[in-house]
Amino acid sequence: xxxxxxxxxxxxxxxxxxxxxxxxxxxxxxxxxxxxxxxxxxxxxxxxxxxxxxxxxxxxxxxxxxxxxxxxxxxxxxxxxxxxxxxxxxxxxxxxxxxxxxxxxxxxxxxxxxxxxxxxxxxxxxxxxxxxxxxxxxxxxxxxxxxxxxxxxxxxxxxxxxxxxxxxxxxxxxxxxxxxxxxxxxxxxxxxxxxxxxxxxxxxxxxxxxxxxxxxxxxxxxxxxxxxxxxxxxxxxxxxxxxxxxxxxxxxxxxxxxxxxxxxxxxxxxx
Numbered sequence: 001x002x003x004x005x006x007x008x009x010x011x012x013x014x015x016x017x018x019x020x021x022x023x024x025x026x027x028x029x030x031x032x033x034x035x036x037x038x039x040x041x042x043x044x045x046x047x048x049x050x051x052x053x054x055x056x057x058x059x060x061x062x063x064x065x066x067x068x069x070x071x072x073x074x075x076x077x078x079x080x081x082x083x084x085x086x087x088x089x090x091x092x093x094x095x096x097x098x099x100x101x102x103x104x105x106x107x108x109x110x111x112x113x114x115x116x117x118x119x120x121x122x123x124x125x126x127x128x129x130x131x132x133x134x135x136x137x138x139x140x141x142x143x144x145x146x147x148x149x150x151x152x153x154x155x156x157x158x159x160x161x162x163x164x165x166x167x168x169x170x171x172x173x174x175x176x177x178x179x180x181x182x183x184x185x186x187x188x189x190x191x192x193x194x195x196x197x198x199x200x201x202x203x204x205x206x207x208x209x210x211x212x213x214x215x216x217x218x219x220x221x222x223x224x225x226x227x228x229x230x231x232x233x234x235x236x237x238x239x240x241x242x243x244x245x246x247x248x249x250x251x252x253x254x255x256x257x258x259x260x261x262x263x264x265x266x267x268x269x270x271x
Contacts, residue, residue, distance in 0.1 A: 005093070008050040009100040016041055016065035016101075020074035022267050023095070023103040023222075025213055027079065027110035027229075032256040034077045036264055037066035045078075050097070052090050054078040063094075069268030074098060081209055083187035088137035092216040096146060099220045105161075105270055106217040107263055112205035112228035115195050116179055119204065119230045122255050124262070125177040126165055127157055127226035130211050131203055133184045137212040138219055147219035156218050161225035161266065168265045174258060179204025181228055183211030195234035205230060225266065229255040 002010075013019075026033055034040070043063045045051040054061040062077040080091045095106065114123065142149040162178070169176045182198045184190065186208030190198075198206055205228045217224050 004050045005096045005100055008048055008093070008097045011047075011049055012043065012063065012097065013101060015043055016074065018065070018072050019102040020065065020072045020098075021103060022068075022071055022073045022105045022107060022270065023098040024068075024073055024075040024263070025079050025094075025106070025108045025210075026075060026077055027108075027209060032253065033109075033260040033263060034062070034064050034075055036260050037064055037068050037073065037075060040064050040066040050093055052080055052086055052093075054080055055084050069264040069266070071267050071270065073267060074101065074103060079209055079213070081187075082134055082185050082212070083208055088135055088139075088212055092137045092212050095213050095216045095222075096220060099146065099217075099222065103222065105223045105225070106213070107267070108210050108213055108224065108226045109259060109263075110181075110207050110210045110226075110228050111231040112181060112207040113190065113195065113232045113234040114204070114230040115182075115199040115206055115234045116177070116204040117235045119177055119233065121230055121233060123177050123230040124174075124255060124259060125179050125181075125205055125228040125230060126162055127181045127210075127228060128162060128178050129157065130181045130183060130214065131198070131201065132211045132215070133182060134211060137216050147221060151215075151219040153215070153218060156214055156224060157226055158223040161223065161270070164269055165225065165227075165262060165266050168262055168269075172261070174262065177204070177230070181210060181226065182206040184208055190234060192234075192237050199235065206234060227259060227262070229259060
């Protein structure tokens with residue numbers, strides 16, 4: 001019997017015509033990278049079997065096929081979140097569909113709050129590791145067609161991709177941070193006490209996405225690179241401070257061009 005993952009892949013492949021090697025997940029306010037994709041074929045999520053609707057601010061809800069950095073890519077212009085009321089299977093569904101379409105490398109991005117006191121709004125952070133505070137998307141019967149019951153997460157974020165990105169950024173004199181991303185369910189923003197708690201636990205930035213997709217990608221044997229745009233400072237709360245979703249999207253948008261340049265060059269050099 002054909003799975004719903006395969007039904008989605010069978011719908012997408014004739015539309016995109018070429019097999020992508022790299023998948024990209026674009027977070028809040030970061031959809032501008034899609035504008036760099038050449039010969040773009042745009043498929044609204046609403047047309048793809050098994051895909052749900054992206055309701056989050058700054059997520060357009062399109063799957064885009066084309067070339068970036070001279071390589072065939074498949075980009076999600078907006079993702080699905082657990083806080084939207086979707087199951088973890090629905091949240092990570094597109095990652096497994098990408099695997100069936102031939103994707104070997106997954107590049108993930110997000111807007112995140114900085115909890116490292118050296119981070120400022122607009123900084124770009126390479127994700128070197130994560131702390132998962134969401135339900136694990138692999139809970140339940142294991143799908144052996146994708147991976148083993150107990151996938152190793154020691155090197156969830158590919159060390160070679162990180163090294164290459166650091167070299168690319170240095171060649172453009174673009175400063176980068178590097179740190180640990182904390183994934184929470186949301187949708188409420190964190191309290192000052194929570195920001196401080198996760199900072200003491202080893203986190204550098206905090207958000208409401210990315211980790212489930214990375215876990216499922218690693219389960220399926222995909223290489224992963226992740227980057228966060230720091231959109232607010234979760235260690236400084238002056239009088240009148242209010243976390244605002246619109247401000248997050250705006251801050252992410254201002255950094256999107258720089259992140260797009262870096263992603264394009266990393267993809268160009270990827271094997």
